[in-house]
Amino acid sequence: MISRCCLLVSQCEDRSPGEEDVALTVEREMDKMETAIKDAVERFTAMLENSRAKDTGTQLEVNESILGTCSDLMAAVRQLVRRGAELQKEIVDSGRGGASPKEFYKRNHRWSEGLLSGAKAVAIACQALMTAADQVVSGKGKFEEVIVSSREIAASSMQLVMASRVKADRSSEKLRNLNVTAKTISTLTGTVVATAENCRDKIAIANTLDFSKLSLHHTKRMEMETLVKVLETEKHLEEERSKLSELRKHHYKLAGEIEGWDQEVGATSELEEQEMIDF
Structure with a gap:
């Protein structure tokens, strides 16, 4: 056809x-x-x-x-x-x-x-x-x-x-x-x-x-491989969160210098931003 x-x-x-x-x-x-x-x-x-x-x-x-x-x-x-x-x-x-x-x-x-x-x-x-x-x-x-x-x-x-x-x-x-x-x-x-x-x-x-066709050996191997991926993903996530936190701090610092914010306002903003990141 x-x-x-x-x-x-x-x-x-x-x-x-x-x-x-x-x-x-x-x-x-x-x-x-x-x-x-x-x-x-x-x-x-x-x-x-x-x-x-x-x-x-x-x-x-x-x-x-x-x-x-x-x-x-x-x-x-x-x-x-x-x-x-x-x-x-x-x-x-x-x-x-x-x-x-x-x-x-x-x-x-x-x-x-x-x-x-x-x-x-x-x-x-x-x-x-x-x-x-x-x-x-x-x-x-x-x-x-x-x-x-x-x-x-x-x-x-x-x-x-x-x-x-x-x-x-x-x-x-x-x-x-x-x-x-x-x-x-x-x-x-x-x-x-x-x-x-x-x-x-x-x-x-x-x-x-679908794990129905996996043997005991293959199941254990996949379990360990999956755990490794989970740990790697968690580590990468923490690194990216830290990177985001530092970038935002630097952004506030630069913005404060340009706009003439006082240190107290800048510190308060940084604290609030850090609280948002640490969710």
């Missing part, structure tokens, strides 16, 4: 369409984007079913959360593509007069290129999110990759929306529908980011506190 999506994305050639086939090129690239998103949604469903069959506990909870939110985001992108296609058709139909779609796209080639660029960006971003989620679920990837990919989807979706708006009638209901979907994608992107961050922390805690 992943190789299929990679093929679809690779077929989105980075070139400006020739004037004679521009209408056909726009339609073809929009269809490829729709297919890539459809395949991604199906892949997420398959990954979730596979995880439920073999995973348990925290790992299953994390996988369900990641795949669930990513699937919701992908579904919204799919709706965005459909609504974008509806708006695009409305623009072409209302703006071409007696001309053919090919002639309309030819006259408005910059707008056409903007649509193509947005469509390709969305397809590539969806592929990146699917790959990142797949890697995380299999334990080989990083949650940060999911975060970056989801944000890229939001950015590329907005690129497609902006390209679609250029020639749209501001009172168009189809434009309003597109804007609503764009806002939904923005919200869902935030959900994916928050979920990925939360799941990352859950996995980190679970890995840190």
Whole structure:
């Protein structure tokens, strides 16, 4: 499935369409984007079913959360593509007069290129999110990759929306529908980011506190290593507190010299500051 999506994305050639086939090129690239998103949604469903069959506990909870939110985001992108296609058709139909779609796209080639660029960006971003989620679920990837990919989807979706708006009638209901979907994608992107961050922390805690597979020897060794780290951290904390105290004393001294504070006020301030540090 992943190789299929990679093929679809690779077929989105980075070139400006020739004037004679521009209408056909726009339609073809929009269809490829729709297919890539459809395949991604199906892949997420398959990954979730596979995880439920073999995973348990925290790992299953994390996988369900990641795949669930990513699937919701992908579904919204799919709706965005459909609504974008509806708006695009409305623009072409209302703006071409007696001309053919090919002639309309030819006259408005910059707008056409903007649509193509947005469509390709969305397809590539969806592929990146699917790959990142797949890697995380299999334990080989990083949650940060999911975060970056989801944000890229939001950015590329907005690129497609902006390209679609250029020639749209501001009172168009189809434009309003597109804007609503764009806002939904923005919200869902935030959900994916928050979920990925939360799941990352859950996995980190679970890995840190899972001692069930440690032998007696390993347990004792980790206990001693942890104690050493605690002592080192406490020592470093005391050193930094002392450093902070001396810096503040020096600051008050310099400030007193500049402002002409008397010694009594300076001493009182130092005492109060020392009490704040020794919490």
